[in-house]
Amino acid sequence: MKQLITFPLITALPLMAALPASADGESLYQQNCSACHMVDGSGIQGAFPALTDSDFVAGDLEDLIRVVAYGRAGMPSFGEELASTELAEILGYIRETFNDTDTDLSASDIERLKVTATAKMGREE
Template identity: 30%
Template sequence: MRRMIALALIVLTPSPILAQPGPDPAKIYAENCARCHQLSGKGLEGAYPGLAGDRITTGPAPAAIRLVLDGKGEMPAFRNRLSDAEMAAALSYARTSWGNMAGAVTGQEVTKAKAAAK
C-alpha cells in the first residue's frame, strides 16, 4: 500500500520542467507583430496586411512559418530574432485569433522548417 501511495505522489507531483509556462502568445505577438499588423489583426490599410482571415495565416502552417522565418518585402525575417518556441507562440496566436480557426504551431514545426531551409 505504501508503494502505491509513493508511486501516486511521484506521478501526481508536477515536474518543475513541465510546470514552467512557455512564452505568452499574446505578449510575443504584441511585442513583435502588432506594430504593423495591429493588435486587432486588421493591419494598416495600404501599408501592412491584416492577419484576420488572411490566406497565408490561416493556410498550411509550413507556409506561414516560412514567411515569418524569412520575411518578405517590408516584413523582417524573425529567424534570428525569436526562439522557435516564441515564433510558434506568435504564429499560433495569429492562427487562432480574430475568428481565425487554423491550428496552432509547435516549436518543433519551426525547428523542422529552419532545418529544411538550410
C-alpha cells in the same frame, strides 16, 4: 476534502498548457508584431497586411512559418530574432484568435523549416 479539491486542479494543468491561443502568444504578438499589424491584427492597408480573416494566415502552415522566419515582401525575417518556441506561440495566436483556426504547432515544427540562414537584420559590413 482537501484532496478532493486538489485532484481536479492537477488534472486541469495539462489541459491549460495545451490551449493553443495562450496568454504568451498574445503578449508575444503585441510585443513583436502589433507596431505594424496593429493590436487587433487589422493591419494597415497598402502597407501591412491584415492578419484577421486571412486565407494566408489560416492556410498552409509551412508557407506561414517561412514568411515569419525568412521574411518576405518587405516583412522582416524573425527566424533568428525570436526563439522557435516564441514563433510557435505567435503563429498559434494569430491563427486561433484572428482566424478561428485550430493550430497545434511546436518549436520543432519551426526548427524543421529553418534550414538555411535568414536575412541578417543588422547592417552588412
